[in-house]
Amino acid sequence: MADGSWYDADIDHVIISEAQIREKTAELAKQVSADYAGVDGLLLVCVLKGAVMFMADFARALGRHGPPAELDFMAISSYGQGTTSSGVVRILKDLDRDIAGRHVVVIEDIVDSGLTLSWLLRYLESRSAASVEVVALFRKPDAVKVPVPVKYVGFDIPTEFVVGYGLDFGERYRELPYVGVLKPEVYARA
Ligand SMILES: O=P(O)(O)OC[C@H]1O[C@H](OP(=O)(O)OP(=O)(O)O)[C@H](O)[C@@H]1O
């Protein structure tokens, strides 16, 4: 995977390549487009920060097929600087507008323990959305502590801490175009 980028020295191995992400994103967009054909006012809710890359790519892929969708963003954090979910979810940025009666599709980068999404789904339903479904690009099926309904899943991946494509370790590595596992010495340096 080495392409001469600064981060090559930190990555032990790639889990999902840039091309795989691109192809899967197009596939997921076609599925959502077909399921929401004719829906008015579809709202995509991106869970910052991690899903920022996926939201940007998925929204454009969906745009090729329709229906039109509005974008909103929430920032919630339960990982902070660590590698395991604290389970305590903090709203860092709330939705901009009322979602009562709206059809909402949550755009997530990864479902790990499920704690973040479990909290978010309860929160969105408390805001009286007409429907809430989830698109998650990655899921760690063996790490799930709280089962959450995810209608659209890109990739099931092993229970390893991964970085890239929005996913961070201590706010670093989000800009990587693929998803990989860090070398052990990177954690020792942190
Ligand atoms: O299923 P869980 O165990 O809850 O983990 C999944 C969540 O953790 C990460 O966010 P994080 O809390 O790291 O915030 P960030 O997206 O700003 O990095 C990731 O983006 C998911 O939102």
Ligand SMILES: [Mg+2]
């Ligand atoms: Mg994070």
